[in-house]
Amino acid sequence: MSDAGEEPLEETEEDGGTEMEEEEEDYNSYYRERESMPQKLKEDDMLEEGEGGEGGKEEAVREKTEEKAAAAGEEVAAGVQEETTVKPQEITKSKISLEKLTVTDSQSIMSGTFLKTHSGDESKRASEHSETNELFRDLSSQRRFLDLEQISSEELQISSPDSQPSSKLGQKTHQMPQDESGQEGTDLEAEKGERIQDKRLSYLKIPEDSLVATSEDILFQKDDRANVYPLTLTWSFGWNSSLPVYYIRDESQRVLLYVCAHTAVIYNVFNNNQHHLQGHPNVISCLCISEDRRWIATADKGPNCLIIIWDSFTGIPVHTIFDSCPEGNGIGAIAITRDAKYLATISDAEIQKVCIWRWTLAVETPACTLDLPKEYGFQNYLIFNPTNNKELVSNSKTQAIYYLWCEERDILAHSAPHLTEKTFNKLVGKLTQSVFHLNLTQILSATMEGKLVVWDIYRPPSSASASLDFPHIKPCKLVHLQKEGITVLTTVDSYIVTGDIRGNIKFYDRTLSIVNWYSHFKLSSIRTLSFSKTPAAPPTEKSNYPPDCTLKGDLFIVRNLIIGTSDATVYHLTTDGTKLEKLFVEPKDAICAISCHPYQPLLAIGSFCGMIKVWDYEKKKYLFSRVFEKGLGIQSLTYNPEGVLLGAGFTEGTVYILDAMSLENQTPEPFKYSRTSVTHVSFSHDSQYMATADVRFTVSVYVVVVRNGHRVWEYLARLRSHRKSICSLLFGVHLDSNEPRLLSLGKDRLLIEYNLLKSSKDHLEVLDIHRTDQGNYPTCMVWYPPLTRELFLLICNSGYKVKLFNSTTKMCRKTLLGPVYGSSIEQVQILPVKSTLELQKRYMVFINRDKVGLQILPVDGNPHKTSAIICHPSGVAGMTVSYDGCYAFTAGGHDRSVVQWEINLSALEAAVSLGGEDLTPFYGLVAGGREGKFYRELEDYFYYSQLRSQGIDTMETREVSEHICLSELPFVMRAVGFYPSEEKIEDMFNEIRFSEYVDTGKLVDKINLPDFFKVYLNHRPPFGNTMRGIQHSFDILGFTNSKGEKVIRREDFLKLLLTKGEHMTEEEMCDCFATLFGLNPEGWKSEPAASSIKGSEICFEEQLPDEITAEIFTTDILGLTISQDFTQD
Incomplete structure (x- = not known):
């Protein structure tokens, strides 16, 4: 393979256009053997077959x-x-x-x-x-x-x-x-x-x-099939402007294809409806479409990445390629041949791999592959030669690569000449996109300097050995087309088309002479150009095609096209008459703020680009918007309970109170009391107070006052009440006085309630502070619906637990296993009810890192009472629920999208019914189920605890009961492998003691086996004790020794047990070590047996090493066996 010569080549400088000699199409014998089959031989073969x-x-x-x-x-x-x-x-x-x-x-x-x-x-x-x-x-x-x-x-x-x-x-x-x-x-x-x-x-x-x-029309035909999923995607707001938008239907329908997070959307502009191509587990990183607009190929980037080929006529995935990138990085570029027979992909890895796929066959492996050296740079663009399926070209910012697929030998040959400023003695610029020339054996690569690099394709002569020499490319010219950087390079009909950073679209002929351009639209930087599948109609008397800029002044006839720009705007250009129509404008930056109107089908969406858009989500109609000045990004949005105001928190600390229907300011000047992003905005039930929280752990309160007969908003006070980020800010109501109450919850595990009545200017009074957890941190909170006579505050934590706290005493009344879908819950909302008849059947909507889900209330740990679906693989930034409880909305943050989910509660209830009743759903949470070894051992320990409580040495008749006293509960828990802290034990006692107090006024002092089993499942860590968790503790408490291990010295280890956390007494510690080292008979405190060795007689220097690692602590001291499951989360 030969590269460019040492001597610099010439650069042709022509702003308007560049004359280039026409080269005839020259296919040597390398291709003729496969191409030139005599027609007579074809006919004879076919006649023989037929006869x-x-x-x-x-x-x-x-x-x-x-x-x-x-x-x-x-x-x-x-x-x-x-x-x-x-x-x-x-x-x-x-x-x-x-x-x-x-x-x-x-x-x-x-x-x-x-x-x-x-x-x-x-x-x-x-x-x-x-x-x-x-x-x-x-x-x-x-x-x-x-x-x-x-x-x-x-x-x-x-x-x-x-x-x-x-x-x-x-x-x-x-x-x-x-x-x-x-x-x-x-x-x-x-x-x-x-x-x-x-x-x-x-x-x-x-x-x-x-x-x-x-038929092409079948895709948007009304589907009357019943919705069988609890959550169904019904609409996608926004689009990924980093990826192309394709024009896939003719003028009669005007159908577009674009990407929204991990979903490809087929959008009918005239009918205003969408069809969603769902199936990717990660954000879609690239897509392409066949020449006839029939076959769509999408690929994603991330673990378990997929390549899916779709039929755009039906929306059905016709083929899925699994394990396309074993490295797990996903696909960085994809292309499809003109006849849709082959796919080509380039992986998104440090060592990129080019693969050719025969996707129409039942194979899961590529036809051929090629690993690219890192020196070539990251190849982010790929395209086939439209006239030859065996030729491709890709480019990075610095390197273009030509590929030739020798199918007979399963070889993907390539040529990648080194291109520098010395090649032409001119500044080349960063490469953006490449195409094959329309009828010459050349490749064109556009640069951000407004230039085209022209590569000649050299094919070996017929006398050369086919096994030793392959075609290669050489840079022959650098054509300076324009001053603006070229962002898009494509071909259509007989034109070479460019789009640039100034929003200009220019058309060149085969000699790179300019034919026409569109520069008066004042567009942002062009990101994508897609032409109609239907050729332009011939001119008639009614036509209004513009003349081109050649000397002949012929009519400039070209297909209609779709234009996508960097500011996330999509246009349709009708070339007959040069009519530019704006189809939609979406936020170009991250979307973190969404809020539903309290009694109308309105959705407010706020973006970091400073745009607030309001939609009618039932009619899927954009209503109005406001764009704030540069530097003001919307971080949080909330409607007030009456729906007349919209509170907006901004990324630079400003707080606006807007009119909900006009988005005009309701205060003379916005509030500017924070220097950092305002993450939460909340209104009281009577709209007399508004509270905000920012990333510097500060809570601010604003109040309505009467000035000159007018109600105006004023700043009241602010307080830095937390040491870590605030995860929830919640208003409530005092039941006795109907006065508002304000609570904040932080990742510092503190639940703080403020006294609004006693607060004054610049002084925010704190009413009480409670710690919600020990090891895990809280993630969100919400008022629990009145399903019982007791009013609760529901708090979720990082340990997949849902805790119910008494709203007055803040006592933890229940700990329950929450939804377990890969990450903990980050936000919850109680689903509104449509009528009073539904008050006794309530539901909760939640989001975690990348999913949205439903939970049937009351929460009891039943895994069948919850369902979830991936909504934003790159992370969910926010969630809201419609006023009637029919829809949930999720914001994807940096994927610049909002997804509308239709809620079907009947489907969720059906899943619960299929899961069984009583303890049946819970048996599946332990190994082996009800008949397994674990549950049998649990039963044995439960009844053995009765023997122990009655006395081991007694000769009296035993009375077997269905209950055990609460004092035995911690020992049975530890016997089955769950080691709760003293605080967790106290939470269990409170949960059992007060379980019937509201109804009967009596405390419970015993528990039966089914209830014990549920308490165990709800309180234990969902994934058990892991080696990673123990190692994390040693990383914090220990130091690095000479071997590079995290260790704790013996003296420090004993001191930690006696002074930190739920510390022991010296007697308790010695008794524990005596039992662990086998120096005491079994039972320790649980059985009143005499110790053979006193705690003070234990020699810790002999029993404990000088330095203790996590492995020594686990295996030698605690006596646990480290299995493969134990080492994983």
Whole structure:
């Protein structure tokens, strides 16, 4: 492979356009052997295939089909454009090479559907035709592959065996893609074409109904199927402006394709409806679409990444490639051939891998791969040669790479000449996108300096050894097209098109002479250009095409196009009349703030770019918006209970109070009492108070006062009440006085209530402070609905627990296992009810790191009472619920999207019913279930504790009871492997003691086995004790020794046990070590047995090493076995 020469090449400087000599298309013998198959040989082969009889029965079927095919051929010859209806072939073989069944070039289309081979060896062709004959002979099994060349690209569809649509074959295409080498076939005589068509159709035995034919309109037909999921995506607000937007339907529909987080959205502009292509577990990183707009390929970036190919006519995923990137980094670039037969991908890894996929076959491995050196830079753009499926080009910011796929040898050769400023003695700039020249053997690469690098493709002469030399590229020219940096480079019809950072769109001819441009629209930087599939209509008297800028002044006729810009705006340009229409404008920065109106179907969305948009989420209609000055990013939004005000907190500390319907300021000046981002805004129930919290742990309060007969908002006071970030700010109501109460919850584990009545100017009074947890930190809180006579405050923590605190005493009354979906709950809201009849059946909506879910109340630890779905793989930033409880909305933060979820409570209730009653759902939470070893041991320990409480040495008759006293509960818990702290034990006691107090006024002092089992499941760590957790404690408490290990000295270890946390007495510590070291009989305090050795007689110097590691503590001291499960979270 040769690179650019040492001497600098010339740069052609022409601002308007550059004259370039026309180069004729030169395909040497390297390609001719595969491309130039004599037409006569094709016909002879096909006639031989057609005449090979298969028996009397098959001959009769063939003759019958020939009669229909002959009639169809006569209509084609007569110029009658009529749809032909065929049935699919059901092929028994599961795999077959697409090269064996292909369509000939555009001239052959008018003669019917042909079979063609690519091998030059006649005997090989004969064997392939024999194999193909055998495949078509058996029609009993399912179709197992896609043959994209056997049928028109407009007619393709994958259907399931259960539901195969029967419709007419698509209309005859006006233009058929060339074959793989790009060479067109010769014209056939009409009579000979009809005869060959008859023979081909006879050979194929095509039935009447087509498996692959479908209508483009089927995607948006109304679906009356019942919603079977608790949460269903119904609308996506926003789009990922870093990825292209494609124009996939004609003017009659105007349908777009774009990406919103991990979902591809097909949007019908005229009908204002969306179809969502869901299936990716991570954010979609790249996508592409076939030339006929039928096949969509999407890929994501992250663990367990997927490549999915979709049928845009039906929205069905027709093929999914798993494990496409074993390194787990995902896909960085993707491309599809013009005929949609092959996919190419480049991984997003340090060592990038280029893969070619035969996606139409039932294979999960690429046809060939190539690892790219790191010196090439990160390749972020990839495209096929539209006239040759075996050629590709990709580029990074500094390097363009040409690829040639030698399919026969499974080799992906490449050429990557080094390009520097010395190459042309000129500044080149960073590369952005590359394309193949329209009709020359050249590649064009655009740069951010407004230049085009022209690469010549050099192919080896026919005399060269094919095994030693491959085509390569060399930089030959640097063309200075314009002053503005080029961000988009593409081709359409006979034009080379550029989009630049100034919003200009320019069209050049094959010689790079400028033909026309659009520069008066004043657009932002162009991110994507997508032209209509339908060619521009010929000019008529009513046409208003502009003239081009050539000397001839011909009409500039080009297809309509979709324009996507860097400010997340999408436009439609109608070239006939030069009409620019703004389709939608979405936030270009992160979206963290969303809020639903309290009694209208309105959704307010705030972005870091300073935009607030208000939508009617039922009609899916944008209503109004406001864009604040630069530097003001919206961090939080909240409607007041009356729905007339909208409180907005900004990233630089400003607080605005806006009119909910006009977004105009309701205060003369915004409040500016914080220097950091305002994360929470909350209103009291009577809208007399507004409170905010910022990232510097400060709570601020604002109050309504009367000035000159007008109600105005004023600042009251602020207080830095927490030591760590505030996760919730909540107003409530004093039941006895109906006065508002304000509480804040921080990750410092403090729940603080403020005394608003005693607060004054610049003084925020604290009423009380309570610590909510020991090891875990709280994440959010909400008022628990009145399902019982006792009023609770629900607090979720990082340990997957849901805790209920008495709203007055702040006593922890219950600890329950919350939803466990990979991360702890970060925000909760109680679902509003539509009527008073639903008050006794309540539900909770929650979000964690990347999911949104539903929980049936009351929470009891039943895993079947919850459901969740991935909503934003890169992280959820906020959540809100509609006033009627029908929808939930999630904001994706940096993915710049908001998703609307329809709530179906019946589906969730059905899942609970299927999960069983009583203890049945809980048995699955322990190993082996009810009949497993663990539960049997738990029963044994439960009843053994009765023996111990009655006395081990007694000879009296035993009384077996269904209950044990509460004092035995900690010992049974520790016996089954759960070691609660003293505070957790006290929480268990309170939970059991007061379980019936509200109803009966009595305390409970015993517990039965089923209740004990539930308490155990709800209080234990959801993943048990892990080595990682123990090691984390040693990392904090210990130091690094000479071996690089985190250790704790023996003296420090004993001192920690006696002085820190729930510290022991010296007697307790010695008794514990005596039992652990086997110096005391079993039981210690639980059995009144005499100790054989006094605690003071233990020699810690002999029993404990000088330095204690996490492994020594776990295995040698505690005597636990470190298994593989124990070392994982």
